[in-house]
Amino acid sequence: MRARPVAIAYVTAAALAALGSLACRQDMHDQPKYRPLRASAFFENTSSARTLVEGTIARGTLQTDTAFFTGKNGALLVNELPFPVTQDVLDRGQQRFNIYCTPCHDTTGSGNGLVVQRGFPRPQTYHSDRLRNVEAGYFFDVMTNGFGRMPDYRAQISPRDRWNIVAYIRALQLSQHAPKADVDPTKIQKPAAAAGEHGAAKH
Numbered sequence: 001m002r003a004r005p006v007a008i009a010y011v012t013a014a015a016l017a018a019l020g021s022l023a024c025r026q027d028m029h030d031q032p033k034y035r036p037l038r039a040s041a042f043f044e045n046t047s048s049a050r051t052l053v054e055g056t057i058a059r060g061t062l063q064t065d066t067a068f069f070t071g072k073n074g075a076l077l078v079n080e081l082p083f084p085v086t087q088d089v090l091d092r093g094q095q096r097f098n099i100y101c102t103p104c105h106d107t108t109g110s111g112n113g114l115v116v117q118r119g120f121p122r123p124q125t126y127h128s129d130r131l132r133n134v135e136a137g138y139f140f141d142v143m144t145n146g147f148g149r150m151p152d153y154r155a156q157i158s159p160r161d162r163w164n165i166v167a168y169i170r171a172l173q174l175s176q177h178a179p180k181a182d183v184d185p186t187k188i189q190k191p192a193a194a195a196g197e198h199g200a201a202k203h
Helices: 003-029 066-070 087-100 129-133 136-145 159-177 195-202
Strands: none
Touching (some): 066 136, 066 159, 087 159, 136 159
16 A cells, blocks of 8 residues: 555656756747847847947957068068067978978979879979069968969968968078078088999998
């Protein structure tokens, strides 16, 4: 006889728990918010999607330094990097260059990357007179907006890293065209002697 009241108590408790869970679930479903583009009875134009206040800037996108973020001063390309070129800048630029640029431009900037070797049109070498003499902002602008077959890399490479890459491109250009007076002869690595010469020396 005692089992029946206990069973009734369990069933009642379970029913109350179910009702409570349903109430909570309904509250979660009926949140006081608007879904995108849903009509609103509150605003005069019935649109829940409100126009942004003039001058609104998304978090993290404030660009007060035009030259840094565009590579230009007005309509003119800048010819100087916006920060000093240090070894850390060059190292970071080389790292980013090797990741994003070498597939087309190869590690020397000559334009014979792996995708070019497999049939993709060859880009112009960085060591041409035109690109050696072009403004630094030109490279930044091309990375930002793309050029010809090259897509833009603004989503993949931050503005700072784009400038780091520009610094490294300038280093690559200098490596191929350094004035003889700037080269320390004591640091020039001499080519290894041919194997035949080594053999002759041993005999």
